Amino acid sequence: MLTRRKFLRLCLNTAASATLAQMLLPELAEALRLIPGGKPPVIWIEGTSCTGNSISLDNIADPSLRTVFEEIIDLRYQQLTMWPQSYQAMDVLHETKEKERGRYILVVEGGIPMGLPESVIVGERDGIQLNARDTIPWLAEDAMAVVAVGNCAAFGGPSKAYPNPTGTKGVWNVVTNTPVINVPGCPAHPDWMVGTIVHIILYGLPRVDEFRRPTMFFGQLVHDICPRRFFFFNGDFANAPGEAGCLFKVGCKGPVTHADCPTRKFNDGINWCINANNPCIGCATPDFPDGGTSPFFEHLTDIRVLPGIETTAVTVTKGVGAATALGIGAHFAVNLAKGRLGNNLTLETEKEIPVPTDNPYSAIKDELETERNALIKIEAEQILMQQDIKQIRRLQNQGRAGKSLLSKLNPLRFFRKKNKL
Amino acid sequence: MTKVRINPLTRAHGYMAVEVDIQNGEVVDAWSSGLLFRGFEAMLKNRSPHDAVYLTQRICGICSSAHAMASSIALENAFDISVPKNGYILRNLTFGADMLQNHLRNIYLLVIPDYITAPGGAPGGPPNNDDIRLPKAVNDRIQAHYLEALETSDLAHKAVAAFGGKAPHLQSIIAGGVTEQVLTDRIMHYQSLVSQIHSFVTEKMIPDIEDLSRYYDDYFNIGRGYGNLLSFGMFPVGANNEDRIFKAGVLRNGQDNGNFDPDKITQDIARAWYRGDEGARAPFDGESTPFPQKADAYSWIKAPRYGGEPFEGGPLARMWFSGIYKNGISVMDRLMARAIETKEIAEKVNDWIHELVPDMPTINWINPLPASGEAAGLVDSMRGTLAHWIRVQNHRIAAYRIITPSAWNLSPRDGEGRKGPVEEALIGTPVANRDNPVEVGRVIRSFDPCISCAVHVLQKDGTSKPWRQF
Known part of the structure; x- marks a missing residue:
């Protein structure tokens, strides 16, 4: 039997050899x-949506979409793929809600247009229009659980990008009587969607963070598991999208985005955003595409990482060390104070920041870069050295190395010498 | 009561409904409604111009690469950014693979369920369909291909992601080229994936569509519409996107109508749920805000017109102007053209791969962009003609306009009372069973409708319908 612990391990370690469901499937069946x-019935309903998560679900490689339909779930309703149309489709929806009370999983794709309910009409019954604002909570009433897939639903x-023309909200802000699991991403990875549904079927609700995202998929920061992390340590930064190196300076939101993209990758593991030399745009963060995730190609600004926790470029780098933070943070402080970042930095899209007509930023860019890169590099070396010291201490404890070895690696001396202090 | 409403019209991207007036077993009038509105044009205002490429992709989950292309081209035109050769070839390879993805999914997931019996596990269960004409052997074969398409439909998007980062919503195509490099391992993956798709298309999809065309040959005479075809040209080549591999063209009532002139494009909100500047307007001329209480409006889609007239776009228009398929204009011709275009693209991409030069630049990244500029990015996408217009002032987007293919195809009536192309194509469609008008769905789905790209409630007589209270 597939235990929950083993299931979680499969979810966490997909990059190791095969995809999630490939290992999962025989036991799952x-x-x-x-x-x-x-098989549990699934109703898939759309609000303010681009249908991108339905398409992303179709992209599931292992198991194939056919296996998902035939063996894992009983997909009763999905606008995009369902065979019946018109009142026949509406009949299926109503029958499922009535006959499968408490047993069906409601998957919502797209947000709920609270401000302009007329903006999404999901169908009609007896000549009465059913809008998404009323239909989604109505379907949620009798659902076993609600899975909000994609950033719009979560x-x-x-759909709620400023000025939020339709007054769209995430499902969990509207649906209160049934547990909602958020599976963000733009679009959500098919493994995240099917993995979450399977977890609900087999073991009940998965463990979630404060934003109700399953920790098995959203428990780590992109930055922390990024294969380009060492470029960051080494101060080896890309200066434009398309270059190798850490993409922090061209706007990567990896340091504030919780998702396992770096290990799972997209489209059957062939590629993913940063691997394509492109900054992460934070599509799994709660405020995407506002709240500091945009402009997409500019430095990090204040972003909500978890409730009550805001981060800036300074706090992002706390885990790395003071020097890096100083390097990046000082650069920020100086430039913000002098208004040099002007046209490149917005804290929120709703604020119109006065923009200088020329671009003084580029004039001082090179100078700052050199300075900052040097500082970051020093910090990274310190970290590496500290790792060496730990290693030496371990050897000493085991009686395999003398004290002299450590003295040769006095970090402070090394640091001073290196920087001619 | 002679009117029949289909709501929702499933197997379309986004919510849509259609109302048809059926008299003596034939459609005599039709109203098509897009029932989804999000307001991207307002969202784009005041953002960084570079962000448009990523944000506009969120309009549509199946044709995201098309919006990336149009948006990039608009920015490149506005700021005279030249694209390196590797850049535009990689873009076309990525966009080409997304075309394959779209056409495969349109034909097997959305269209074919109208013509065959449902296999076990079919989403929503089997529908009532009184008009299945295929012999069992043919039906079973196409059914098996439907299931096979479910298994392999991820391959094309995998090829998109090879150079596109991920799909849908790519992270690679931006103004100036492509961020992914020319890597031989990736080329190898891409070629292998496209060759698998090519075999599926030539060995299964084209014979399947040919079989449909034999047993449903009356659909060569159904759904003609105005006979107006329009293409902006597809697969841009050249540093300034100056040439197109599939040529642009205009066909008016079945006759060639000179060269395409972008200045002839207008938009009209007469029968759409917006208030603002009425009348046929050039893209940047006229503002509108959502107004769902508007009397006699019935769609969220505005009415785009070319030279004042409705035009349809899509694979048929492109195959027509390329001289590859000119059999006629009908439901079945649209399906045939889509299948043939899939094959053409799967073959052409192999030639393009040989033009790639490893280790040469793929992008000409310019940031920050000049403070102001204005231009259009016109390109044909999966369902027809896609246009983005951008106006930048003070380093910010001052205005952004988008006219999508489905806005053209599914447009409502305009101020002059002219029907949209789908509405016109529905006229004359025979309907055997008015309680289950499968014929109507077939006509609409031949246009591959996508409402995500544009679009309240139907208020056909100017009377508001009651909302359901739960």
């Missing part, structure tokens, strides 16, 4: 057979 009533996403 067995487990699903044991569920009373057979947090409002691009």
Whole structure:
């Protein structure tokens, strides 16, 4: 039997060899057979959506979409792929809600247009229009659980981008009587969607963070597991999208985005944003595409990482050390104070910041870069050295190295010498 | 009561409905409604111009690369950014693979369920369909291909991601080129994926569509519409996107109508749920805000017109202007053209790969961009003609306008009372069973409708319908 612990391990370690479901499937099929009533019915409903998550679901590689339809879920309703149309489709929706009360999983794609309910009409029954604002909570009433897929359903996403013309909100802000699991991403990775649904079927609700995202997929920062992390340590920064190196300076939001993209990758593992030399745009963060995630190609500004925790370029680098933070933070402080970042920095899109007509930023860019890169590099060396010291201490404890070895590696002396202090 | 409403019209991207007036077993009038509105043009205002490329992709989950292309081209035109050769070839390879993805999914996931019986596991369960004409052997074969398409439909998007970072919503195509490098391993993956898709298309998809065209041959005479075809040209080549591999063209009532002139494009909000400047307006001329209480409006889609007239776009228009397929204009011709275009693209991309030069630049990144500029980015996408217009002032987007292919195809009536192309194409469609008008769905789906790209409630007689209270 597939235990929860083993399932979680599979979810966390997909990059190791095969995809999530490939390892999961034989056991899953067995487990699903044991569920009373057979495959759980799924209703997939759209609000303010681009259908991108339906398409992303179609991109699932292992298991194939066919296996998902035939063996894992009983997809009763999905605008994009369902065979019946018109009142036949509406009949399926109503029948499922009535006959499968408490047993169906409601998947919501797209946000709920609270301000302009007329903006999304999902269908009609007996001549009465059903809008998404009323239909989604109505379907959620009798659902076992609600899975909000994609950033729009989870947090409002691009549908609520300023000025939020439709007054879109995330599902969990509207649906209160049924548990909502948020699976953000723009679009959500198919493994995240199917993995979460399977977890609900087999073990109940997954463990979630404060933003109700399953920690098995959203428990780590992109920055912390990024294969380009060492470029960051080494101060080896890309100066433009398309270059190798850490993309921090061209706007990477990896340091504030919780998702396992670096290990899972997209589209059957062939590529992912940073691997394509492109900064992460924070599509799984709660405020995407506002709240500091945009401009997409500019430095990090204040971003909500978790409730109550705001981060800046300074706090992002806290984990790295004071020098790096100083390097990046000082650069920020100076430039903000002098208004040099002017046209490149917005804290929020709703604020119109006065923009200088020329671009003084580029004139001082090179100078600052050299200075900052040097500081970051020093910091990274310190870290590496500290690792060496730990290693030496371990050897000493084991009696395999003398004290003299450590003295040769006096970090302060090394640091001073290196920097001619 | 002679009117029948189909709501929702499933197997379309985004919510849409259609109302048809059926008399003596034939459609005599039609109203198509887009039932989804999000307001991207307002969202784009005051943002950094570079962000448009990523944000506009969020308009549509199936044709994201098309918006990336149009947006990049608009920025490149506005600021005279030249694209390196590797850049535009990689863009076309990525966009080409996304075309394959779209056409495969349109034909198998959205269109074919109208013509065959449902296999077990079909989403939503089997529908009532009284008009299945295929012999069992043919039906079963196409059904098997439907299931196979479910298994392999991820391959094309995998090819997109090879140079596009991820799909949908690519992270690679930006103004100036492509951020991904020319890597031989990636080329190898891409070629292998496209060759698998090519075999599926030539061995399965084209024979399947040919079979449909034999058993449903009356659909060569259904859904003609105005006979107006329009293409902006597809797959831009050249440092300034000056040439197109599939040529632009204009066909008016079945006759060639000179060269395409972008200045002839207008938009009209007469029957759409907006208030503002009425009348046929050039893209930047006229503001509008959502107004769902508007009497006699019935769609969120505005009415784009070329030279004052409605035009349809899509694979048929492109194959027509390229001289590859000119059999006629109908439901079945649209499906045939889509299948043939899929094959053409799967073959052409192999030639383009050989033009790539490893280790040469793929992007000409300019940041910050000049303070102001204005231009259009016109390109054909999956469903027809896609246009983005951008106006930048003071380093910010001052105005952004988008006219999508489905806005052209699914447009409502304009101020002059002219129907949209889908509405016109529905006229004359025979309907055997008015309680289950499968014929209507077939006509609409031949246009590959996508409402995500544009679009309240139907208020056909100017009366507001009651909202359901739960």
